[in-house]
Amino acid sequence: MLNDAFPAARHPALIPLLIAGVLVMALASMSLGPVHLSETRILVALTGHGDAIARAILFELRLPRTLVALLVGAMLGLAGAVLQGYLRNPLAEPSVLGASNSAALGAVAAIYFGIADWNVAMLPLLSIALGLVALGLLFALAGRSESPLTLILAGIAVSTLAGAGISLALNLSSNPFAAMEIMAWLLGSIENRTMEHVWIALPCAALGIGLLLYDPRALDALSLGEDGARSLGVDLRRTRRRLLLGVAVGVGGAVAVSGSIGFIGLIVPHLVRPLTDRSPSAVLLPSLLGGSILLAGADILVRLIPTASELKLGVVTAFLGVPVFLVHLLRERRSW
C-alpha cells in the first residue's frame, strides 16, 4: 500500500501559484495610483522607453512602494513561520520576541530626539540598531536555557520594555506634530517610499532571509522537543543564534522602512500550512511568498478605500488578521 514516491512536503501547485500571486500583486500595485496610467503606457515605461512622466511616476513613486511592500511582507511572513517552528508555538510571530517593538522604539527615538531630520537613513539605522540591542538583551535574559518558554518570557520582557519606551516618548512629546508623526509611524505605512528605503531594507531582508532559510530541517527536528532534536545531531545553540540574528536583522530592517505592521507573521503561516505536510520546514517558502502577497494586497486596499486621510497599513492588516485568524483557530481546534 506504500507507493514508491515519498509524499510531497507541499501541494505541487502551491509555490507556482504563490509566485504568480506575487507577480499579479506587483503589477496591480504598479498600475494603481492617483494618476491613471494605461497598461500600454506602463508596459512601455517598464521597458525604459515611453514618456518621462510615466517613467517618473512608475520608477520613483510606485516601484519603491511596491518593492518595499514585497520585501517587508516576505520578511514578516518568513520570520513568523520560522518562529512558530522554532518556538513550537502556532501563536508566535516576530513581535513575541520583542523584535518589532524594539525596532519601533528605535524609530520613535529618532523622531523624538529629532535625529530623523538629519538624514533619511537615520531613522531606519537607529531602528535596526535597537533591534540588535534588544537581541543582545534577549540572549542575556534567556541565558543558557534551550526551552522555548524561557525565550518567550524573555521576549515579552524585552517587548514590554520597548513598548514602555514608546509610550514614554508619546507621553513626554511636547510637540504635537512629533507625537502625530510617531503615531502615524507606529500604525505602519509604506506611503511615499523612495528607492533609498528599498536600499535600506534590501540588505537587511537578504541577510535575514538567508539566515532563516539555512537548514530548515533543524526546525523539523525540534518537533520532537529539545532532546529529540539534539539526538538527531542538531546544534541547538548555533540554531538559536542563527535564527534570532536573522529575525532581529530582517525584521529590524523591515520595521525600519514600514513602521510596525502586525499580524502578517502570524496569519500567513496559518494560511499556507494546510497546503503542506505541516512540518515547519515546508511552511517557510510559502510563508515568504504569502507574506509578500498579503502585504502588497493590503497596501493596494489602503489606496482603494476612499478615506479622508489614507488608511494606515498596520490598521488594515490588524482588521484582516483577526477574522482570518479566528477561522483558522476554529479549524485548528479540531485537529489539535
Place this chain on the structure above:
Amino acid sequence: MVTIAIQGLSADLGRRAVLTSVSATLRPGTLTGVIGPNGAGKSTLVRAMLGLVPIMQGSVTIDGRDVAALRPRELARTVAYLPQGQTLHWPLSVERLVALGRLPHLAPMSRIGAEDRAAVLEAMTRADVAHLSARIVTELSGGERARVMLARALAVGAKGIVADEPLASLDPGHQIDVMELLSREAKAGALVVTVLHDLTMAARYCDRLLLIDRGVLVAEGTPREVLSADRLRTVYGVSGHIDMAGTAPMVVPLGRCRERGE
C-alpha cells in the same frame, strides 16, 4: 559495533546531584535494561550516554571517544535516542515523522534519497506501523504513537539504540512486540539500552540489568544476579514474588514494605 563506557560518572540537574560515580560498560549485542524507582536517575544516566546532560565528573566514551568531543551529527548516526514521553509539537504524518530519523544523514539543503526512503519503510515495517504511514500521528492511539516513535528511532539506522521507557502506554501484546524487537536488534549486533519499569519484562528480555537507586548504581549483572527479594525491598520498598527458575522469569510486586532499606 559500538561500545559505551561510563566511568565514575557524576551529574547534577540544577543543584541536585542526580548521579554519583556510576561506572558501567555497555557492549554491542546486548540488551541492557536500566531499572530503579522513580527519580533514581535512570533517565539522566541514559541522557548522559548521549551527551545530553553536562557531566560533572567522570567520563562517557563511545568506542573510546569522549561523548562531548564527538560531532553532534556523528553522535546522532552512532546512537539513536527515543526520549521519554511522546513529544510531538506538530500534527505530522507517520511517514514524515519516521523520516525525521534520517536527519543525521542529510546535509543541509539536500533531498531525502532512495536509501533514506528504504530505511524509513523498513523501520516502519519493523515497528509494525507501515499500515499507518499516511495517518496523522497526533490522531493515533497512545500505543500506536509509541510504536511510531520507536520506528523514528529505528530509522536512524544506528548501531546503538537508547530507549527511555518504550513500554509506557503499551498494552501487554505490544509490550512483548517492542521487547522482542529490541531483543532482535541486540541479537543482530546492536547495543540496546532501555529504561524499564516492568521488572518481569526486564527479567525476561534483558541480557544485563543496571539497578539505580538514588543516583548510585547498586547492582549490575544478569537479571538473575540483580533481581532478588532483598533488592526489591531495599530499593523499591516493595515485597514481591520472584520466580527466576523457568524460561519465563516473573517478578511480581505484592505489597508496600513500610521500612525502606537503610
